[in-house]
Amino acid sequence: MEACTESGAAERASFPVLFRRRLLGRARWVLPRTAPCVWTALGAIFAFYPAFPGPRLALLIALALGGAAVPLYCLPGRAFGMAPALFALSFGLVLGGSARLSESTFAAPAEILRFGTTGFSGSLVADSRRTSSGNSALVVGISALSISFPGWRARLSWPRRLPRLSLIVDTKADFYSGQRIESLSISAIAPESALYFASKAKLEVDASPAVADNIRGALRKLFSERIKAVSGGSFPLAQALLLGIKDEIDGMESALFRDAGCAHILSLSGQHLSILCMLMTLLFEKGLRRPGIAKIASLVFALFFSWLAGSGPSLLRACLMTLCAIILARADRPQRGLSILALVFCLGLALKPADARSLSFVLSYAAMLGLILLSSRWENLLWRLPPPLVKALSPSLAAICATAPFSLGAFGRVTTGGILAATLSGPLVLLFMWSLLAASVLGAFLPFLDAWLAVWHQLVHVILLDVMRLGARFPAITPATPFGTFLVSAAVVLVCLFVYAYPYGESALFTASRSRRPILRSREGHDDFLRLPNLPQRLSRIQGPRHVETLRPELPGRQERATEALRGDRSRPGRADLGDRAGDRLDNLSSSGGRT
Numbered sequence: 099m100e101a102c103t104e105s106g107a108a109e110r111a112s113f114p115v116l117f118r119r120r121l122l123g124r125a126r127w128v129l130p131r132t133a134p135c136v137w138t139a140l141g142a143i144f145a146f147y148p149a150f151p152g153p154r155l156a157l158l159i160a161l162a163l164g165g166a167a168v169p170l171y172c173l174p175g176r177a178f179g180m181a182p183a184l185f186a187l188s189f190g191l192v193l194g195g196s197a198r199l200s201e202s203t204f205a206a207p208a209e210i211l212r213f214g215t216t217g218f219s220g221s222l223v224a225d226s227r228r229t230s231s232g233n234s235a236l237v238v239g240i241s242a243l244s245i246s247f248p249g250w251r252a253r254l255s256w257p258r259r260l261p262r263l264s265l266i267v268d269t270k271a272d273f274y275s276g277q278r279i280e281s282l283s284i285s286a287i288a289p290e291s292a293l294y295f296a297s298k299a300k301l302e303v304d305a306s307p308a309v310a311d312n313i314r315g316a317l318r319k320l321f322s323e324r325i326k327a328v329s330g331g332s333f334p335l336a337q338a339l340l341l342g343i344k345d346e347i348d349g350m351e352s353a354l355f356r357d358a359g360c361a362h363i364l365s366l367s368g369q370h371l372s373i374l375c376m377l378m379t380l381l382f383e384k385g386l387r388r389p390g391i392a393k394i395a396s397l398v399f400a401l402f403f404s405w406l407a408g409s410g411p412s413l414l415r416a417c418l419m420t421l422c423a424i425i426l427a428r429a430d431r432p433q434r435g436l437s438i439l440a441l442v443f444c445l446g447l448a449l450k451p452a453d454a455r456s457l458s459f460v461l462s463y464a465a466m467l468g469l470i471l472l473s474s475r476w477e478n479l480l481w482r483l484p485p486p487l488v489k490a491l492s493p494s495l496a497a498i499c500a501t502a503p504f505s506l507g508a509f510g511r512v513t514t515g516g517i518l519a520a521t522l523s524g525p526l527v528l529l530f531m532w533s534l535l536a537a538s539v540l541g542a543f544l545p546f547l548d549a550w551l552a553v554w555h556q557l558v559h560v561i562l563l564d565v566m567r568l569g570a571r572f573p574a575i576t577p578a579t580p581f582g583t584f585l586v587s588a589a590v591v592l593v594c595l596f597v598y599a600y601p602y603g604e605s606a607l608f609t610a611s612r613s614r615r616p617i618l619r620s621r622e623g624h625d626d627f628l629r630l631p632n633l634p635q636r637l638s639r640i641q642g643p644r645h646v647e648t649l650r651p652e653l654p655g656r657q658e659r660a661t662e663a664l665r666g667d668r669s670r671p672g673r674a675d676l677g678d679r680a681g682d683r684l685d686n687l688s689s690s691g692g693r694t
Contacts, residue, residue: 141190359516468500519569
C-alpha cells in the first residue's frame with residue numbers, strides 16, 4: 099500500500115454527480131441484459147391497463163416499433179442490442195391489445211338491459227361462494243339467453259362469445275366449476291351489473307358432471323371432513339387456508355383480518371402454496387432421502403393443489419411460477435425472479451384476460467414484484483437490526499410498499515398495522531397449515547387423537563386472532579380527498595425509490611467523503627469498491643475476494659468486472675466447479691487442457 103492524494107475526476111466529484119453515475123452505470127449494465135419477456139410484459143401492461151392508448155392504437159405502435167427494430171440489426175454496438183428489446187416490446191403491445199379486445203367476449207350482453215331476461219343456460223366459470231346471508235353466489239358463462247318483450251319472446255345464443263352474469267341462488271349447496279346449469283325463471287337484482295336471482299326450485303343443474311368434477315368434489319368433501327375433525331372451533335379458518343373456502347368464516351373474524359391489513363391470508367395465494375410446497379420438499383429431502391425428485395414432487399403437488407382448490411388469479415400465478423422455475427432449471431436455463439414473473443404475467447393475461455382486471459390479480463403480481471425488487475433492499479437498509487427480525491420484516495415492508503397505491507384506490511386506506519401483523523402471523527400460519535396437514539393424516543389412522551389435535555389448533559387460532567387484534571389497533575392512513583390519495587400514493591412511490599436507490603447513494607456518499615482527505619490506495623487501483631477486511635489467505639481462485647462486488651454482484655460498483663471475476667480465470671487450470679452450471683465440468687475443458 100502507498101499513500102496518495104486526490105486525483106482524477108472520480109475522486110473530485112461531488113455526491114450528486116457520483117450518485118447519478120452509479121444509477122446510470124447500473125442502468126447501462128442492466129437494461130441491455132434484461133430478458134425479452136420483461137419487455138414483453140411492460141408492453142402488455144401499457145396496452146391493457148391504461149385508458150390510453152386504445153387497443154387499435156397499441157397495435158399500430160407495435161407495428162411501428164417492430165419496423166424500427168429491423169434496421170438496428172445492421173448497426174454495430176449498442177444499437178444492435180436494442181433490437182430484441184424493441185421486438186419484445188412490440189409483441190407485448192400486441193398481446194395487451196388483443197387481451198383488451200377480447201374483454202368484450204366476456205362482457206354481459208347488452209340485450210339484458212334493453213329487454214326483460216326470463217331464463218338462461220350455460221356453465222359455471224368458477225366454484226360457488228357463500229354470501230353473508232347464506233345464499234350461493236355463482237358466475238355463469240351464458241350459452242343461451244331467453245328474453246321477452248310485451249307480445250313476443252326470443253332465445254339468443256353466442257357461438258363465438260361467452261358472456262357472463264352473476265347469479266344468487268337461495269341454497270347452501272356447493273356448485274363446482276364446469277357444471278352445466280339452466281334456469282327458466284330469473285329476476286333482476288341489478289341489471290346494469292348483470293346480477294340476477296334464481297330460486298333453487300327452478301334451477302336445473304347437470305346431475306351427471308364429468309368424471310374429473312366428481313373426483314374433485316369427492317376429494318374436497320373428504321378433505322374438508324378430515325380438517326373439521328382435527329381443527330374443532332378453528333375449522334372455518336382452517337378450511338379457508340387449505341381449501342380456499344371462506345363460507346364458514348363469520349363477519350367479525352373477516353373484518354378483524356381486514357382491519358389488521360392481512361385479508362390476503364384468508365384467500366389462497368402464493369404464500370399458502372409456497373408453505374405447502376416447502377413441506378413437500380422437506381418431506382422428500384429429509385424424510386424420504388430423495389433430494390433428486392424433491393422439486394418434481396413439489397411441482398406435482400402444486401398442480402394437484404391448484405386443481406383441487408380452484409385456480410384463482412393469485413394461486414394460478416404461484417403455480418405457474420413454480421412450474422416455469424423448475425422447468426427452466428431442469429433445462430439448464432435458470433432465470434431471475436423478475437423474468438419468471440414477467441413470463442407468468444404474459445401467460446396469465448393470455449389464458450384468462452377476463453381476470454386480469456380483478457383486484458386479486460393486480461395485488462398478487464404487485465406484491466410479488468415488490469418482493470423481488472425491494473425485499474433485499476429493505477434487508478440492506480435494516481442491517482443494524484437482528485438478522486431473524488430483518489428476514490421476517492423485509493418481505494412485509496416490500497409487499498406493502500408495492501401494493502399500497504392499489505389498496506388506496508380500491509379501499510381508500512392503508513393499514514399501518516399490516517406490517518407488524520403480517521410479520522408476526524407468518525410463522526403462525528406456517529405452523530398452523532403444516533400442523534393441520536400432519537394432523538389430518540395422523541388422525542385418519544389414530545382417530546382417538548382428533549380431540550387433542552382440535553384443542554391444539556384452537557390454541558394456535560386464538561394466538562393468531564390476538565396478533566390480528568394487535569395489528570388492528572394501529573391507525574390506518576385514510577385520505578379524505580382524491581388529492582390526499584394522490585399525495586399518499588406519491589409518498590409510497592418515493593419510499594420505494596429511496597429503498598431501491600439506497601445502496602448506490604451510500605456508495606456515492608462514501609466515495610465523495612473519502613475524496614476530501616488523503617487515502618491509502620491499493621496497487622490494484624479500485625478504491626471506489628466496497629472492501630472486506632484483510633484475509634489471511636485466498637478463499638478461492640476467484641479474482642479479488644476482498645471486493646464485495648465480486649462476491650455480491652448486485653451491489654453497486656463495476657458490474658462488468660464482477661461478472662468476469664465470477665466466471666473465473668480461464669487462462670490457467672482452476673477448480674472444476676467454477677462457471678459450471680450443469681455440473682459436468684465441460685465449461686473448464688478449455689482451461690484445463692482437455693482434462694476432466
